[in-house]
Amino acid sequence: MPLLTTKGLSRRFGGLRAVDGVDFALMPGEIRAIIGPNGAGKTTFVSLLSGRIRPSSGMIVFDGADITTMPAYKRVRLGVAYTFQITSVFANLTAYDNVALPVQRTLTDGRSKGQVRSGVMAALERTGLADRAGTPAGQLSYGHQRLLEVAMGLALRPRLLILDEPTQGLADSEIDNFVLLVREIAKHATVLLIEHNMPVVMQLADRITVFNSGKILAEGTPEQIRANAEVQDAYLGATHG
Amino acid sequence: MKDASPAKIYALHIGVIALLFALNFVLPDYHQGLFARIMALAVFAMGYNLLFGYVGLLSLGHAMFFSAGLYGAGLAVYQLGWGVPEAFVAGVACGALLALVIGLLALRTSGVAFMIVTMMFAQVFYLLILYFAAWTGGDQGLVIQQPSRIIAIGGASLDLTNPTVRYMSALALFSVVLLITLVLVRSRFGRVLVAIRENEERTKMLGYDTVANKLVAVVASGAICAASGAAYALLFGYIGSSFASVQYSILPLLWVLLGGAATILGPLIGTLFMYYVTDITSGFTSAYLLIVGVALILLVLFFPKGVLGSVRQRWLGWLP
Ligand SMILES: Nc1ncnc2c1ncn2[C@@H]1O[C@H](COP(=O)(O)OP(=O)(O)O)[C@@H](O)[C@H]1O
Ligand SMILES: [Mg+2]
Numbered sequence: 007m008p009l010l011t012t013k014g015l016s017r018r019f020g021g022l023r024a025v026d027g028v029d030f031a032l033m034p035g036e037i038r039a040i041i042g043p044n045g046a047g048k049t050t051f052v053s054l055l056s057g058r059i060r061p062s063s064g065m066i067v068f069d070g071a072d073i074t075t076m077p078a079y080k081r082v083r084l085g086v087a088y089t090f091q092i093t094s095v096f097a098n099l100t101a102y103d104n105v106a107l108p109v110q111r112t113l114t115d116g117r118s119k120g121q122v123r124s125g126v127m128a129a130l131e132r133t134g135l136a137d138r139a140g141t142p143a144g145q146l147s148y149g150h151q152r153l154l155e156v157a158m159g160l161a162l163r164p165r166l167l168i169l170d171e172p173t174q175g176l177a178d179s180e181i182d183n184f185v186l187l188v189r190e191i192a193k194h195a196t197v198l199l200i201e202h203n204m205p206v207v208m209q210l211a212d213r214i215t216v217f218n219s220g221k222i223l224a225e226g227t228p229e230q231i232r233a234n235a236e237v238q239d240a241y242l243g244a245t246h247g
Numbered sequence: 248m249k250d251a252s253p254a255k256i257y258a259l260h261i262g263v264i265a266l267l268f269a270l271n272f273v274l275p276d277y278h279q280g281l282f283a284r285i286m287a288l289a290v291f292a293m294g295y296n297l298l299f300g301y302v303g304l305l306s307l308g309h310a311m312f313f314s315a316g317l318y319g320a321g322l323a324v325y326q327l328g329w330g331v332p333e334a335f336v337a338g339v340a341c342g343a344l345l346a347l348v349i350g351l352l353a354l355r356t357s358g359v360a361f362m363i364v365t366m367m368f369a370q371v372f373y374l375l376i377l378y379f380a381a382w383t384g385g386d387q388g389l390v391i392q393q394p395s396r397i398i399a400i401g402g403a404s405l406d407l408t409n410p411t412v413r414y415m416s417a418l419a420l421f422s423v424v425l426l427i428t429l430v431l432v433r434s435r436f437g438r439v440l441v442a443i444r445e446n447e448e449r450t451k452m453l454g455y456d457t458v459a460n461k462l463v464a465v466v467a468s469g470a471i472c473a474a475s476g477a478a479y480a481l482l483f484g485y486i487g488s489s490f491a492s493v494q495y496s497i498l499p500l501l502w503v504l505l506g507g508a509a510t511i512l513g514p515l516i517g518t519l520f521m522y523y524v525t526d527i528t529s530g531f532t533s534a535y536l537l538i539v540g541v542a543l544i545l546l547v548l549f550f551p552k553g554v555l556g557s558v559r560q561r562w563l564g565w566l567p
Contacts, residue, residue: 058452082454090452096445107442110435111454122435162454 007070009034009166009196010055015064016220017050024050026220027064032166037188037197039207041231042217048200049091051217052168055198056088057081069165083115085165089155089172091200097144101154104143105129108161117163125161132190133157134183149176153184160191167191168198173206185209208232253433256567260429263512264422271414279414285515285522286417287478290424292506292514294471295499300509301432302464303444307362308369310495311349312469314488315342316476318376318383321486324395326382331398331407335477342473343466345372350465354458366496373491388487396484413482420478421515424471429511431467433567440464441509472499505546507553511567516554 008031017025025047032038040048053059055066057078066074073081082088087108096104109125112118118125130136133153138146143154152172159167169188173181181203188197188210201207207214207228214231216224224230224237231237267286274282291313298304320338323329329337353364376383383389396407405412431437442450443457450457480486489495498521499514506517524542528535550557559566 056452058448077451077456079451079454079456082452088452090449094446094449096442096449098445099441103438103441106438107450107455108453110438114435115454158453 008032009069011067012055013065013067015051015054015066016062017047017054017059018062023220025054025061028220028222030215030222032196032198034165034196035192036212037192037199037210039211039214040198040200040217041202041204041207041214042223046217047220048217049170050220052088052170052198052200056086056168058088082111082162083117085163086168087159087162087164087166088168089159089170091170091174093148093151093155095143095146095151095154095158098142100140101130101135101143101146101157102126102139104154105157105161108158112161112163129157129161132160133187149180152176153180156184156187164195166196166198168200170200171202172199173201173203181206255565256429256433260425260511263515264418264425267418267421271411271418276410279410281522281526283410283414283417283482285518286414286421287475287482288522289502289515289518290421290475290478291472292499292502292518293424293428293511294468294473294475296503296508296510296514297428297431297471298464298468299500299503300513301437301440301444302461304357304461304465305362305500306353306365307493307496307500308349308365308367308372309468309472309499310491310493311369311372312342312346312472313476313479313495313499314372314376314491315345315469316473316478317480317486317490318476319473320477321389321391321480322383324391324481325389325486328395331396331481335474335481338477338480339470339474342476343470345473346466346469347462349469350462354461354465366493369491369493369496373488373493376488376491384487386488388485388489391480391484391486393484396481407482408484416482417478420474424474425511425515428471429567432511436460436463444509501543503553505543505553507550507555507557507559510553510555510559513553513555520554 010032012028012030015025015028016023028051042048054061057076061074065072068084068086105126106122109129110122113122127136130139133156135150135153135157138150143151146154152175156169156172173184176184185206191197199210211228213226214228215222216231216237224234270282271279295309298306316338319341320334323334323337324331349365349368353361356364377385393408398405398407407413407416439450439455439460443460447457502517502521503514505520506513506515524539525535528538532538552560555566
């Protein structure tokens with residue numbers, strides 16, 4: 007049974023159909039990449055999944071339950087975690103406090119046990135930020151803020167972790183570590199990854215979904231997508247010549 | 248919050264309480280009375296700071312919570328003949344209940360709308376006090392006489408009109424509220440409140456019901472401000488509608504801004520400063536409000552984050 011499905015999921019902004027009748031299914035344990043040109047509706051689509059914005063029509067089912075109208079904070083408690091495309095850490099709080107917020111949430115819910123401190127340090131260590139625990143997040147480098155965003159997602163102990171362009175702005179060496187980190191995360195969670203960096207997508211994804219103009223243009227294994235002529239035209243050919 | 252040993256933090260705050268305790272024995276009579284008043288009102292400022300400083304909600308209606316405590320306790324004694332402890336509890340309960348109702352309604356809004364809505368409710372509260380003047384004493388107010396302000400404990404009795412008893416009672420309330428807010432803002436709940444202030448959308452996406460958290464903060468803030476009002480009525484023996492006026496909604500905002508929003512000791516420093524500047528300047532000029540105004544402007548220019556906020560920023564990053 008899929009972990010997550012959408013039926014006819016749509017979101018309009020005025021006259022613009024940002025997400026347009028999307029039927030989508032995600033199996034537990036997979037790493038799924040979403041690719042597509044800018045403005046294709048990828049961020050809007052995952053925002054609908056996380057509850058950050060409301061759909062105009064359609065339905066979202068997570069783990070057998072209809073969550074279409076469920077407030078975002080309740081979805082998080084069910085295990086849907088979302089990391090923002092635009093870095094949205096708490097700039098005035100330390101890296102430690104940024105991660106303590108999701109950690110203490112799972113402790114309150116009874117989804118994890120132990121101390122806040124050990125949970126925070128574990129998440130910071132997995133993302134390589136442990137030595138920066140006391141630094142205000144706003145003073146971290148951009149790459150480290152992206153990683154902090156991932157650490158916060160991890161600390162929520164998600165069953166589904168949605169990452170929106172996590173490697174944007176990372177150095178090549180940081181990207182290699184990031185690929186290892188996602189593999190590590192995927193041992194315990196399903197990962198939905200919006201990503202522009204094709205080598206990262208090809209290394210990580212079990213399956214790829216291609217968005218264009220709010221619709222799913224194609225879906226398949228990395229090999230199938232690479233071979234798909236339509237995708238070549240719409241996206242791969244255009245941007246990666 | 249920067250890393251600091253809890254021992255250091257608690258030592259500082261308990262040190263301040265000890266200092267205030269010692270002051271009782273060295274202050275001249277007049278200043279002993281002034282300090283008792285300042286400590287009781289600093290509690291009002293601390294309650295306001297909890298919401299304004301830590302959650303980032305700017306209310307312009309906190310006079311209603313202060314006066315809910317003031318009238319809740321004062322009328323219980325004056326009209327119902329209750330004892331002091333029961334009246335104090337009644338005052339706090341009135342404030343907490345009022346805060347719950349106002350919170351449920353006002354938290355549908357935020358920003359400027361929240362300021363206006365809280366101000367409107369406070370105005371309604373003020374007008375109700377005037378309307379029921381037969382019972383509340385209206386703008387004349389009511390004086391609670393000495394016999395009603397004596398607490399009987401077994402055989403002994405505590406007379407709240409006695410300067411030392413009054414000072415120590417104000418200090419006791421101040422200390423309890425200081426330590427409660429200190430524990431609160433350093434707790435998990437306090438971390439969530441600050442997160443809401445910094446970025447409410449993001450906090451929701453970490454699984455927090457931000458509206459519920461804000462409601463708890465409004466009730467806690469309302470209850471603390473009511474405790475201040477109840478103590479004020481019982482310690483100083485006067486209740487009047489001026490305490491419910493707009494001025495008493497602005498004052499705690501000023502005290503907190505002066506002392507340092509989102510600092511634990513800032514409300515005390517702000518209240519102390521305002522009281523003494525007013526007191527000293529009114530002693531030698533009738534234009535004292537002008538001098539108070541100039542002092543305020545200078546402070547805001549040189550300490551934009553308030554006294555303690557600036558101290559924390561420049562020197563003591565560990566201050567809670
Ligand atoms: N809040 C919004 N209001 C109006 N238009 C929006 C909003 N969010 C996104 N859009 C529009 O919806 C389309 C899809 O945007 P988005 O989901 O961000 O695309 P992607 O993430 O694939 O680049 C774009 O044309 C964008 O301008
Ligand atoms: Mg996007």
